[in-house]
Amino acid sequence: MADAEDRSAPGTPGAAFREGYVEADGFRIRYMEAGQGVPLVHLHGAGGLRLTPGHDLLSRHFRVVAFEMPGFGQSPENSRTRSMPELASTMAQAVKNLGLDTFNLMGTSFGGKTALWLALQAPERVLALVLEAPAAIRQDGAESPSGSPEEIARRLYAHPERLGAIPLPDPATRAKTQPLVQLLRGPNRDADLESRLSGLGPPTLVLFGTLDTVIAPAMGRVYKELIPNCHLVFVYDAAHAISTDRPEAFAEVAVDFLERHEAFVISRTETVIHP
Amino acid sequence: MKVSFFETARYRAPQALPPEWPVPSGAYDRDAGVQAYRDMIERLQYVEELGFDWVSVSEHHYSPRILTPSPIVSASYIAARLQKITIALLGPIVPHSNPVRVAEELAMLDTLAQGRLVVGLLRGTTNEAMTYDLNPQEARQRTDEGMELILKAWTEPQPFGWQGRHFQYRTVSIWPRPLQQPHPPTYALGTSRESCEFAARHHLGCGVSYGSFESVGKATRYYREQCARYGWQPAPEQIIYRANMLLAETDEEAQALLHAQPGGAPFAMRAGVRDAIMALDSRNIAGEARTLNVGGALPTTFVGSPDTVVEQVRCCRNVVGAGVLDLSLHPPGSGDLGPLMRALELFGTKVLPRIRDI
Numbered sequence: 001m002a003d004a005e006d007r008s009a010p011g012t013p014g015a016a017f018r019e020g021y022v023e024a025d026g027f028r029i030r031y032m033e034a035g036q037g038v039p040l041v042h043l044h045g046a047g048g049l050r051l052t053p054g055h056d057l058l059s060r061h062f063r064v065v066a067f068e069m070p071g072f073g074q075s076p077e078n079s080r081t082r083s084m085p086e087l088a089s090t091m092a093q094a095v096k097n098l099g100l101d102t103f104n105l106m107g108t109s110f111g112g113k114t115a116l117w118l119a120l121q122a123p124e125r126v127l128a129l130v131l132e133a134p135a136a137i138r139q140d141g142a143e144s145p146s147g148s149p150e151e152i153a154r155r156l157y158a159h160p161e162r163l164g165a166i167p168l169p170d171p172a173t174r175a176k177t178q179p180l181v182q183l184l185r186g187p188n189r190d191a192d193l194e195s196r197l198s199g200l201g202p203p204t205l206v207l208f209g210t211l212d213t214v215i216a217p218a219m220g221r222v223y224k225e226l227i228p229n230c231h232l233v234f235v236y237d238a239a240h241a242i243s244t245d246r247p248e249a250f251a252e253v254a255v256d257f258l259e260r261h262e263a264f265v266i267s268r269t270e271t272v273i274h275p
Numbered sequence: 276m277k278v279s280f281f282e283t284a285r286y287r288a289p290q291a292l293p294p295e296w297p298v299p300s301g302a303y304d305r306d307a308g309v310q311a312y313r314d315m316i317e318r319l320q321y322v323e324e325l326g327f328d329w330v331s332v333s334e335h336h337y338s339p340r341i342l343t344p345s346p347i348v349s350a351s352y353i354a355a356r357l358q359k360i361t362i363a364l365l366g367p368i369v370p371h372s373n374p375v376r377v378a379e380e381l382a383m384l385d386t387l388a389q390g391r392l393v394v395g396l397l398r399g400t401t402n403e404a405m406t407y408d409l410n411p412q413e414a415r416q417r418t419d420e421g422m423e424l425i426l427k428a429w430t431e432p433q434p435f436g437w438q439g440r441h442f443q444y445r446t447v448s449i450w451p452r453p454l455q456q457p458h459p460p461t462y463a464l465g466t467s468r469e470s471c472e473f474a475a476r477h478h479l480g481c482g483v484s485y486g487s488f489e490s491v492g493k494a495t496r497y498y499r500e501q502c503a504r505y506g507w508q509p510a511p512e513q514i515i516y517r518a519n520m521l522l523a524e525t526d527e528e529a530q531a532l533l534h535a536q537p538g539g540a541p542f543a544m545r546a547g548v549r550d551a552i553m554a555l556d557s558r559n560i561a562g563e564a565r566t567l568n569v570g571g572a573l574p575t576t577f578v579g580s581p582d583t584v585v586e587q588v589r590c591c592r593n594v595v596g597a598g599v600l601d602l603s604l605h606p607p608g609s610g611d612l613g614p615l616m617r618a619l620e621l622f623g624t625k626v627l628p629r630i631r632d633i
Contacts, residue, residue: 207438210423221433233436233445234427236420249438265436265445 014051035059054243209238325623511598
């Protein structure tokens with residue numbers, strides 16, 4: 001833990017993360033890794049991989065492997081992947097090729113849907129699932145953030161002052177990935193996926209920021225209705241990008257859930273003021 | 276105009292009381308306490324008979340001036356003893372409460388009272404922070420978060436956790452839920468920019484108190500602007516104005532009552548405490564710093580004969596935009612019940628029928 005703190009320059013999220021590449025399904029997939037212990041695989045949102053203070057906090061407890069999925073960020077355009085289950089299967093393969101048999105899985109927004117498919121495809125490998133503002137179930141009329149980087153940032157963050165050294169989304173990269181996102185994200189209500197959720201094995205934590213204007217936080221209850229072992233937590237005063245707006249609050253509940261699963265409802269907060 | 280009677284459980288001390296807040300609880304007289312609550316019910320039955328729309332109760336501590344430290348207890352007791360009147364619980368001091376508990380109790384009361392509940396949520400007056408060791412600098416933030424959690428607890432059908440800044444729960448799933456859906460009519464009480472914005476964002480009413488029409492009018496105007504920004508328009512009864520009224524047969528008599536009022540607040544804080552807590556306060560009216568009233572008497576807004584008061588109410592409606600008047604007829608804390616009952620009768624017969632259409 002101390003080691004990770006020493007290597008993180010203040011204000012530079014992900015400074016302790018090392019870059020790596022792994023081959024899967026003919027893609028060369030970039031990932032960022034930090035920390036030790038049980039692996040925690042992260043699948044990013046439609047904006048691509050952006051390391052946040054949330055990743056740093058999680059890496060104090062887990063071996064965090066944050067992937068850049070094919071077609072996003074620095075990777076070449078991806079015109080091969082045709083569906084979300086296909087992307088999930090590629091990512092499962094990438095994790096396997098890193099030598100990780102079982103792991104915790106976290107998906108953010110768009111990547112929340114990828115993570116759900118991955119957990120459905122490989123239930124015996126996923127220990128527990130954390131979905132940060134998942135975009136797998138969306139309200140009527142849901143609209144993705146669009147426009148200038150500043151306009152997009154206004155939709156994603158309630159506390160842009162906490163962005164620190166994290167750059168705003170790059171319009172060119174975004175333009176490149178938009179067709180892929182459009183193809184893979186599916187309808188607002190995906191009957192095929194939803195019909196399978198009653199069979200989802202791993203304990204699941206769904207997080208929504210109370211100020212999310214991209215995905216209505218009220219969608220959280222649908223996950224609870226559909227997934228057998230599902231917990232819903234609202235992160236107060238966070239918008240869509242929870243782990244940037246309130247990284248400490250985000251990481252505390254995510255870590256507690258990944259460590260204790262449904263028993264995380266039992267408080268461990270100590271209230272003794274003086275012995 | 277709807278009219279609410281602000282009930283403070285008038286305690287009549289059998290002997291002189293120490294002047295400082297907190298008032299030593301050893302000075303409390305148990306018989307006087309029993310009598311105060313007995314009189315309260317008798318008075319409220321009359322208030323209901325006179326046709327008042329609401330009776331309101333508030334939360335104040337460590338003093339006999341307003342003898343209702345737990346508004347949920349007073350509201351429940353009143354609801355059980357009265358038949359028709361709406362109970363306005365204005366309101367639990369949110370920052371030093373357990374918001375989930377507040378949501379549960381209010382939902383229970385709404386059900387027990389068969390939907391006769393109106394709720395105001397607030398930060399509380401400055402001195403109340405000391406009641407349960409609340410850091411005054413955290414009061415605003417705890418209020419906002421607590422109010423949001425109460426609304427969520429009332430409306431979210433699935434068990435949920437709350438990862439807050441000041442409150443944290445892993446499982447919330449209240450029973451019963453409120454009878455009124457999605458929840459009882461709810462007001463954010465206060466003139467501050469923060470309070471008005473919260474009310475506008477959550478489609479809540481707004482409650483202001485004691486300031487002049489012009490000064491609280493700034494707050495209600497700001498509230499309406501914010502509502503417009505969020506794409507809605509509040510109804511008149513979504514604005515409550517709480518004020519003191521001194522009503523008499525003639526203007527001269529009313530003015531005489533006003534001049535007989537004591538100048539300072541009863542049970543003031545020690546000066547060193549008062550100055551220190553005022554330095555920490557961020558009270559404002561729609562963003563403009565507000566002069567704190569700590570140690571002074573609360574102003575009396577409505578003074579005069581029925582004719583004069585009716586005109587003042589008309590002016591209030593125009594300037595403040597309030598559709599609900601929450602009135603202390605005779606200052607809260609006054610144990611002088613005879614004049615209070617006469618003022619009530621006068622108000623019920625000579626004022627109330629004439630302000631309905633305002």
